[in-house]
């Protein structure tokens with residue numbers, strides 16, 4: 001069922017780093033983004049793919065992980081992503097990117113799930129450092145990074161409790177819990 005894929009498509013932040021991702025796989029995932037919706041069909045998104053260890057390490061150094069887990073600085077060596085897709089906006093094609101990159105990243109992550117992979121959309125990026133590391137020309141706006149790998153953690157969805165707290169948290173067994181609001185709390189009108 002499609003809902004099972006959506007349920008499985010969580011934000012994963014710990015991976016079997018030695019499970020390499022091929023360039024072909026990354027290309028197939030970008031192809032899903034290519035086939036997705038785009039405002040005015042401008043298709044302004046461009047991508048940098050990375051799966052080699054040295055560049056992976058450099059990209060990793062520009063990213064911030066799990067802001068709510070204040071005592072966790074991010075995945076340790078050996079549990080880091082084995083690949084990245086950097087999502088760029090080509091300003092020569094469109095100045096207003098709308099929500100294209102969100103749609104593209106979700107297509108990428110849904111496709112990753114189907115392939116037995118997982119990942120995390122990252123918005124907290126040292127963009128100027130990343131631009132230098134990857135020699136990204138100024139005409140491209142750095143929008144997001146999708147980190148990818150073979151997930152090494154369990155993520156469960158919980159209902160948001162009566163206190164309304166939406167912060168994700170980790171339990172003693174390092175299971176990652178993500179509170180989700182109830183359907184009745186997000187539908188504000190029906191007719």
Ligand SMILES: Cc1cc2nc3c(=O)[nH]c(=O)nc-3n(C[C@H](O)[C@H](O)[C@H](O)COP(=O)(O)O)c2cc1C
Pocket residue numbers: 009010011012013064065066067120121122123124125155168178
């Ligand atoms: C646009 C966007 C940016 C995000 N940026 C980050 C980030 O910088 N670092 C991070 O660890 N997670 C990031 N996330 C992941 C969210 O924290 C995650 O989606 C949220 O905790 C819900 O978990 P779920 O994706 O498993 O439902 C981002 C998610 C989105 C949609």
